[in-house]
Amino acid sequence: MKSNEETRQKSAVAKRIKIRRTFIAVSALVLLAVVCLFTPAFNITDISVNGNRAVTDEAVIKASGIKTGTNVFRINTSKARKNVCTLGYVEKAEIRRRFPSRIVIEVTECSESAYILFAANYVGIDLNGKVISVQKATEVQDGKMTVTGISLKSFKVGSDFVPVKAGKQKILLNIFAAAQKQKMLGDIKNINLSDERNIK
Numbered sequence: 001m002k003s004n005e006e007t008r009q010k011s012a013v014a015k016r017i018k019i020r021r022t023f024i025a026v027s028a029l030v031l032l033a034v035v036c037l038f039t040p041a042f043n044i045t046d047i048s049v050n051g052n053r054a055v056t057d058e059a060v061i062k063a064s065g066i067k068t069g070t071n072v073f074r075i076n077t078s079k080a081r082k083n084v085c086t087l088g089y090v091e092k093a094e095i096r097r098r099f100p101s102r103i104v105i106e107v108t109e110c111s112e113s114a115y116i117l118f119a120a121n122y123v124g125i126d127l128n129g130k131v132i133s134v135q136k137a138t139e140v141q142d143g144k145m146t147v148t149g150i151s152l153k154s155f156k157v158g159s160d161f162v163p164v165k166a167g168k169q170k171i172l173l174n175i176f177a178a179a180q181k182q183k184m185l186g187d188i189k190n191i192n193l194s195d196e197r198n199i200k
Helices: 002-038 057-064 077-084 166-181
Strands: 046-050 090-098 102-109 114-118 121-125 131-135 145-148 152-154 190-192
Touching (some): 057 077, 057 102, 077 090
Parallel strands (some): 046 102, 114 145
Antiparallel strands (some): 114 121
């Protein structure tokens, strides 16, 4: 009986020690979180942009929604990254914290692979159908592929173009993919989608 009692006492003591240690650990984490979230040392003082040429630092920072003075732990990097990718010439973006108070935005840019001629505009798109730019004919780069015979329902910069006839988007992107696979993109100067059964 005495042995069982000693065992219970030891178990109770061990349990209390475990609870105390857990409490101390949780309290330390809470204190650390409070310090990180409310200490001015972690307020953003500098935002830098790397990898951009076609878009300005200012445009990237504005699109990210990140502002100096904000606590570095409070920013939503996933949301900021998606916001930056809505810029026409941005293909990918990464948001990195540089403690204690810096943010670095790494940008990978893209360029127009083709231009859709529509309503006196040249809608520049990449190989995935993302609208990169909307330009006048005089602003279009020489030698770029042009696409005709397709009416657009919407063409917002940073989003995929939406044709009136949805099937034409799939056809065009399939042509891009096939040409890219065969390394023939540079050889194609014009695609006419007026007749889906007789693409020229």
